[in-house]
Amino acid sequence: MINPLPNTHTQVVYQRPKSLTTAVTHYCPGCTHGVSQRLVAEVLDEMGLREKAIGVASVGCSVFAYNYFDVDFVEAAHGRAPAMATGIKRVFPDRTVFTYQGDGDLASIGMAEVMHAAARGENITIIFINNAIYGMTGGQMAPTTLPGMKTTSSPLGRDIEMTGMPIRMAELLSKMDGSSFVVRRSLHDATNIRKAKKAIRTAFEVQQQGLGFSLVELLSTCPTNWDLTPNEALSFVEEKMIPYFELGDYKVADAVKALKL
Amino acid sequence: MAKELLKGNNAIAEAAIRAGVEAYFGYPITPQTELLEHMAARMPALGRTFVQAESEVAAINMVYGAACTGKRVMTTSSSPGVSLMMEGLSYIAGTEVPMVLVNVMRGGPGLGNIAPSQADYHQMVHGGGHGDYHPIVLAPASVQEAIDITVLAFDLAEKYRTIAVVLADGSIGQMMEPAELPPMAELKKHLPHWAVTGEPGRARRLLTSIYLNPDDEEVTNMRLLNRWMSIRENEVRWKEYFLEDAEYVVVGFGTAGRVALSAVRAARAEGIKVGLFRPITLSPFPEAQLKEIAAVSEGMLVVEMNAGQMLDDVKLATEGLLPVEFYGRLGGVVPFPDEILGEIKRLAAGPIPNQNGHARQRWLERLALIKERD
Amino acid sequence: MPAKGWIEVNELHCKGCELCVQACPQEVMSLDKTRLTPKGYHPVQLHAEGCTGCAICAVVCPEAALTVYRQIESRPVAAAA
Structure with missing residues (x-):
């Protein structure tokens, strides 16, 4: 664009990160999966990790993450991304290895893999998208679905007498001695998105410093399967999800605090 | 190398080490546990990777990840554990990355027992995991042959970008016989062109078993089948x-x-x-x-x-x-x-x-x- | 005088989700209902003066579809003695 005024110059305030490919995502309009991926890409750019990172995509709406990041990628079986990441990290300890997993993948079918990766203090970073639903298969109840929330497999609303309460993964993982950095953030407004990015940055720094297991849980939206507009979905996160999935730093090991990030 | 008195499981493990295996992921199960134990003792001392996984499901998926880096990787188990690995094996077959699996078979079905059996023949030879794929399956009848076959399995897996299975049974795993181990091979210096390694200065690489377009999946299946035809042509042993x-x-x-x-x-x-x-x-x-x-x-x-x-x-x-x-x-x-x-x-x-x-x-x-x- | 800013919309990526429309503190963004992107969405646009280049729209954009510019007053190269 041509500079319209004399004695001024143009500053690029924001541009698409290089760690994203030019591919158009398959996400529904307004889905904050895209925000979290963009944040990861921005952090990879800023830390100069694009060419030494290896990503592990999971199963669910996150399955095509490998198409969107311009870094080496593999695609794991459902829930097994932390195991696959372990295999890669152990033979290439100097690479930055991260998984990108949703709540069905990580908190249901992949519970064992993520808990044990944390238990081992595996030096990997996990970006965990919690949108309280199975998005890719069309909106079934997830282990994170809120009580009373209607899904296609809980059509009358989640009955906690039958299905129990949602699983709070950040809290759970924070209890593992092997985890170094476990926090929950939200993507429902610009302020929280900035905080989420800072957490993602810290998580990758933790890995860079060899401090062990890091996970950032991100409260995310699913407008389509929640049957809300994108902006209504943001309000749902703020008003309904955050009261149950409280934001916060659940585990920040002393060594991580010492980084003074 | 002189002959030594070797137990089958230890011999297979040591043969894999000498063939240049760089990462081992496993889970204890009788009658193959000595294999895992041998790896636990030897691999870290050699600066190589050993992980006792939380399950066979995790073990095979760790193998999957490590196999994507192009390095020599393996896991070992026995029948019930191998059943748990079927998911990962199918993904590995679909992603066309090489790996070696040792199945020291035991009595079944179900929990069965820990005595020698050959009841996993169909599971190993005719698939097991979902989808259309063929692993190479090699069956040793002595400790010496188990050693030789293990070394061969790595070569064949790499040559054809496929799964190679050493299908032994509890008897081969547990017996002791005089046998000769191969000399220690040098580790691979060059990784294959498809390996996901996070290397700077080249276009990104992607390894996956997903081909959403059926036409692309058909092409992949044809590639797998053509490779299998070549294996049938060249690798029959008896x-x-x-x-x-x-x-x-x-x-x-x-x-x-x-x-x-x-x-x-x-x-x-x-x-x-x-x-x-x-x-x-x-x-x-x-x-x-x-x-x-x-x-x-x-x-x-x-x-x-x-x-x-x-x-x-x-x-x-x-x-x-x-x-x-x-x-x-x-x-x-x-x-x-x-x-x-x-x-x-x-x-x-x-x-x-x-x-x-x-x-x-x-x-x-x-x-x-x-x-x-x- | 507030900073003057503007955006460029990558219409391949924009899906008209309106998250930026709601987030814009200046309320100068809206969907262009007269046009469609190649994917069939109404793209976002600046419909009025007042963009400051704060980039909040880009921060909330799930598709990284926005590039944000700001006009900066150039400092005089050599100040008078």
């Missing part, structure tokens, strides 16, 4: 004993083949012209060789430690050219040479009674009598 003038042929693999060899020797001592055909590659199966032999023999006896799983493949390969009889023991029972000798004599005595039924049905009736007698 061993023959006393076949030159044999009228009757015993077919058996692994431990069953080994026991059968004793029976064949005993039968020869009694003047029966019988030989042994022992497939080493169960997949690719030595079909053409068996058909050739079938054309010039009077009858065949398939001996297995299962209910006649390879029997089906032998019957397919021999195309009805001769009578094929079967003898098996089940659930972890290892046949004695005397039992097989009796079966050879029955075959050599002339026309088999009740030819209308299936060989498996006839055998099951005989086995019921044996169990009654015991």
Whole structure:
């Protein structure tokens, strides 16, 4: 664009990160999966990790993450991304290895893999998208679905007498001695998105410093399967999800605090 | 290298190390646990990767990740554990990355027992995981052969970007025999062109088993199949004993083949012209060789430690050219040479009674009598 | 005088989700209902003066579809003595 005024110059305030490919995502309009991926890409750019990172995509709406990041990628079986990441990290300890997993993948079918990766203090970073639903298969109840929330497999609303309460993964993982950095953030407004990015940055720094297991849980939206507009979905996160999935730093090991990030 | 007295499981583990395995992921299960223990003792000392995973599911997916880096990787387990690995094996097959799996089979189904068995033949040879794929399956009948096959398995897996399975049983895993280990090979210096390594200065690489467009998945399946055709063409392996003038042929693999060899020797001592055909590659199966032999023999006896799983493949390969009889023991029972000798004599005595039924049905009736007698 | 800013919309990526429309503190963004992107969405646009180049729209954009510019007053190269 041509500079319209004399004695001024143009500053690029924001541009698409290089760690994203030019591919158009398959996400529904307004889905904050895209925000979290963009944040990861921005952090990879800023830390100069694009060419030494290896990503592990999971199963669910996150399955095509490998198409969107311009870094080496593999695609794991459902829930097994932390195991696959372990295999890669152990033979290439100097690479930055991260998984990108949703709540069905990580908190249901992949519970064992993520808990044990944390238990081992595996030096990997996990970006965990919690949108309280199975998005890719069309909106079934997830282990994170809120009580009373209607899904296609809980059509009358989640009955906690039958299905129990949602699983709070950040809290759970924070209890593992092997985890170094476990926090929950939200993507429902610009302020929280900035905080989420800072957490993602810290998580990758933790890995860079060899401090062990890091996970950032991100409260995310699913407008389509929640049957809300994108902006209504943001309000749902703020008003309904955050009261149950409280934001916060659940585990920040002393060594991580010492980084003074 | 001089011969040493080696236990099968340790020998396989050490052979893998000397073949240059750089990462091992496993989970304890009898009767293969010594393999894991050997790796636990040796791999970290060599600066290589050893992880005791939380399950066989995790172990195979760790292998999957490490295999994507192009390095030599393996896991080992026994029947119930291998069942848990089927998901990962299918993904690995679909992603076309090489790996070696050792299955030291035990009695089943279910939790079964820890005695030697060959009941995973179908699962290993004819797939197991979902989708259309063929692993290479190699069956050793001695500790020495287990060593040699393990080294070969890594080479074949890499050559064809495929899964190579060493299909042993509890007997091979637990027995001690004098055997010679290979010298320590150098680790691979160059990783393949497809390896996901996070290397700067090149276009990004992606390894996946997902092809959402059916046309692309069909092309992938065709690529897998063409590779398999090439394997069938070039990698069939077997061993023959006393076949030159044999009228009757015993077919058996692994431990069953080994026991059968004793029976064949005993039968020869009694003047029966019988030989042994022992497939080493169960997949690719030595079909053409068996058909050739079938054309010039009077009858065949398939001996297995299962209910006649390879029997089906032998019957397919021999195309009805001769009578094929079967003898098996089940659930972890290892046949004695005397039992097989009796079966050879029955075959050599002339026309088999009740030819209308299936060989498996006839055998099951005989086995019921044996169990009654015991 | 507030900073003057503007955006460029990558219409291949924009899906007209309106998250930026709601987030814009200046309320100068809206969907262009007269046009469609190649994917069939109404793209976002600046419909009035007042963009400051704060980039909040880009921060909330799930598709990284926005590039944000700001006009900066150039400092005089050599100040008078």
